[in-house]
Amino acid sequence: MQRMLGGAGSGLKYAILVLYLLAVVFPMVWVLYTSAKSTQEIYQNPFGLPAAVTAPSAKTLETPIENFEKAWVGSHFSSYFVNSVKLVSISLVLILLLGAMAAYVLARFEFRGKGLVYYLFLSGLLIPMQLILIPLFFQFSDMGEALTRLLGPITERLGLGYLTVSLHDSHPGLILIYVAASLPFTVFVLTSFFRTLPGELREAAMIDGASEYRIFFSVMMPLGKPGLVTVAIFNFLGLWNEYLFGLVFLNSDHLKTLPLGLASISMQAQYKSDFGLLFAGLVIAMVPTLLVYMFLQERLTKGITVGALKG
Amino acid sequence: MKRKEQKTFIAAFLLPPLLLYALFVLWPAVNAFRYSLTRWDGLGSATWVGLYNFRNILARSSEFMPALEHNVFLMVVPGIITLSLALFFAYVIHQRIRGARLFRIAFFFPNIISSVAVALLWVLIYSASDVGLLNNLLRLINPKHEMIAFAESSRLLWALVPMIVWSGTGFYMVLFLAAMENIPDSFYEAARLDGAGSFALFRKVTLPLMWDVLTTGIIFLVIGGLKIFDVIWVMENGRPTTTTHTMATLMYSKVFEEYNIGYGTAIAVLLFILVLLATMVSFRLLRRERLEY
Structure with missing residues (x-):
């Protein structure tokens, strides 16, 4: 059954769908990986991945744990x-x-x-x-x-x-x-x-x-x-x-x-x-x-x- | 004997829920009308003032009318965008394009996040500090971009438009998609045989056959717009100004900050009347001849 749309119209429709998909998903992904950054990291490089991911070390891995501990325990x-x-x-x-x-x-x-x-x-x-x-x-x-x-x-x-x-x-x-x-x-x-x-x-x-x-x-x-x-x-x-x-x-x-x-x-x-x-x-x-x-x-x-x- | 047993059963099952509902919903609803006709600070005794609060609200309208306008703005502007996008997405996804499932699942998700979390998320997106997602995106495009406080009181209503669209579109899309899936394929085939194109199919077959659901969607948008509270309250840190108050936030401030219980409850009564009117008018105006199929 031919229910697909033809040619250029289809491309445009896909472009809109994918754009909207990005608008829906990206803010949430952004929140997720930013939660693993220290406030300082956020200020220095607002878009970049957390140091805990790019340069994992005992020290950088501490940051996400610290954030969540602060929220979970410190902020109740x-x-x-x-x-x-x-x-x-x-x-x-x-x-x-x-x-x-x-x-x-x-x-x-x-x-x-x-x-x-x-x-x-x-x-x-x-x-x-x-x-x-x-x-x-x-x-x-x-x-x-x-x-x-x-x-x-x-x-x-x-x-x-x-x-x-x-x-x-x-x-x-x-x-x-x-x-x-x-x-x-x-x-x-x-x-x-x-x-x-x-x-x-x-x-x-x-x-x-x-x-x-x-x-x-x-x-x-x-x-x-x-x-x-x-x-x-x-x-x-x-x-x-x-x-x-x-x-x-x-x-x-x-x-x-x-x-x-x-x-x-x-x-x-x-x-x-x-x-x-x-x-x-x-x-x-x-x-x-x-x-x-x-x-x-x-x-x-x-x-x-x-x-x-x-x- | 049997009959009496059954009577006891009916009473035992019906009375607990009914009493609870009457005591904590119906009774306060009736009381709201009583309160709205008094002047009361919540402590001493209330003074009966008749319709004074309502006259006060409508005559010295510098507070209520702007709030009502904000409600109308927040239902109409995001509402039109939400409905158009939802219809478009539902129609495209209904054609079983590749990735349809992914789009449907992803688009719906923002709808079930709590309004407080949505508000906070957008506070961070709009932030004028270095964390702000939108400002940083603009700085990528234009390095000389100066940070804008998008969610500041004076701009908040416009800033709420993308947020409301973002969180609501998926819900209406799912609603419309369900309606479209109820339309038998034979209708499309018949229309296609008559030479109808894609747009004509949508306008002549899809839209009329889902008119009921579209009406439901519009009523939801209107009622949601009338009741809006959470996002404004959170984004304004609990202190909305005259440029951002809606009916519900104004009611809250009047009662719990100014201790003007009569005035605040009168706003609640007006809100209720508007919800009632909106529901009835939408049903009247929008419910065209129902198409049976």
């Missing part, structure tokens, strides 16, 4: 990284579980008010996060106070001291927001997914005497895997890269996530002009995404398209 990237992993994985598990529960019921059962509930979830797709950000900030203060008043006396009587609850500057608080805010999209995609699963499976399992709970966990969840994976990928990227809520709700350095840590390092390092550290930090932030992309590339683009076309 190890802690940002762990925080990101923790926040995102706990949120994801809860999102998938709660989202699938709601979606399954909405897709498979008839009850009064079903339409209303479905549209309530759907309406969340139109709510920008900026709208709920400020009210949530004050709601967290009120809820923290109320919980403290409620639980404080109890824990005091139990001899555990007066417990003060704060949803600000805490991972559990942020997880609550992440999970709640991810539900509309998750419920929307999973509901349409559960609708496509054959109903006979449930009936067969029921005849075998399985309870509704069992059917959900051992029949429907495994069958729903493709839908769950799509939703997981989409939510993972959104949460892994999330910045605005983290900025408002996490203040302590030891709680910050990668995007927050990267942003604050960038502001500090610029004043100190420690570019080696800055490039190393950028690499640490980008490499996990790159790895995930390399392994899940096909699934990821497919998931994103499905998600986007449905959302």
